[in-house]
Amino acid sequence: MTRAWRVLAPAACLAAGACMATSSDVDALRTSVDGLRAQQAHSDSLHAAQVARAEAEVAALNDSVVALSARVAKMSGDVRGDLYAMSQQLIQIQELSGQSQRRLQDLRASLEQRQTELATPTPGAGGAAAAGAAAGAAGAAPAPAPGTPGPNELFQLSLQQMSRGSYGAGRTGLNALIQQYPQSDLVPEAMFYIGDSYEKEGNAAAADSEFAAVVAKYPKSSRAPTALYKRAASMEARNNLTGARAAYTQLVQQYPRSDEAALAKERLRALQ
Numbered sequence: 001m002t003r004a005w006r007v008l009a010p011a012a013c014l015a016a017g018a019c020m021a022t023s024s025d026v027d028a029l030r031t032s033v034d035g036l037r038a039q040q041a042h043s044d045s046l047h048a049a050q051v052a053r054a055e056a057e058v059a060a061l062n063d064s065v066v067a068l069s070a071r072v073a074k075m076s077g078d079v080r081g082d083l084y085a086m087s088q089q090l091i092q093i094q095e096l097s098g099q100s101q102r103r104l105q106d107l108r109a110s111l112e113q114r115q116t117e118l119a120t121p122t123p124g125a126g127g128a129a130a131a132g133a134a135a136g137a138a139g140a141a142p143a144p145a146p147g148t149p150g151p152n153e154l155f156q157l158s159l160q161q162m163s164r165g166s167y168g169a170g171r172t173g174l175n176a177l178i179q180q181y182p183q184s185d186l187v188p189e190a191m192f193y194i195g196d197s198y199e200k201e202g203n204a205a206a207a208d209s210e211f212a213a214v215v216a217k218y219p220k221s222s223r224a225p226t227a228l229y230k231r232a233a234s235m236e237a238r239n240n241l242t243g244a245r246a247a248y249t250q251l252v253q254q255y256p257r258s259d260e261a262a263l264a265k266e267r268l269r270a271l272q
Helices: 002-119 126-137 151-163 167-180 187-201 204-217 224-237 241-254 259-270
Strands: none
Touching: 151 167, 151 187, 167 187, 187 204, 187 224, 204 224, 224 241, 224 259, 241 259
């Protein structure tokens, strides 16, 4: 019995030591695993915070883009509104200017008519005729031949015909003005209204020819930029976009300070 115990005792001690070593290793392993889990949890927490911060920055950027888009859209709408208002004001200014010019032309036509009446010989008016001849010799503007309307009177009569829809009769009067008074400052006006009458009749080719002649022959006339704009607008309406762009560009370059140049710039942007 004693001998058996002596043999088994060392084995029992070794087994007990082995059991104790295995339990210590397990505890160490558990500690390591717990540490790894804590590190992973901390890393996950940092990653989640970074993701949340990135999402917040993206959301803020989206809000900024939306706000900027709204601002740009509002600005574009304001610009279109301003351009429309400018167009309306230009039309009103042209109408008022046209009325003033018509009043001035009415006055000049009345003066011409009075001058013609005074130049017409009447019994006992030899002295007046001699005075008129002396005035002509002194360098005054020559009066129309007796019974012949002057350029302003012809112009007014022609516009009256056109206002009643008699475009052919109006053109006849304006052509007579151009032929009889080629040095008159009303010649470019007459040519412009001849083109305008063709345009109203739907004869785009004839209108374009007259407007082109105004720009070519009288480039410094106040009607030149308007005639050029009408040419460009007519080409655009006929889908001749290449010609329209060229005419709008010429208008901007040749008459940069004109009211029509602002409208031409807007049309060029629209045709891009």
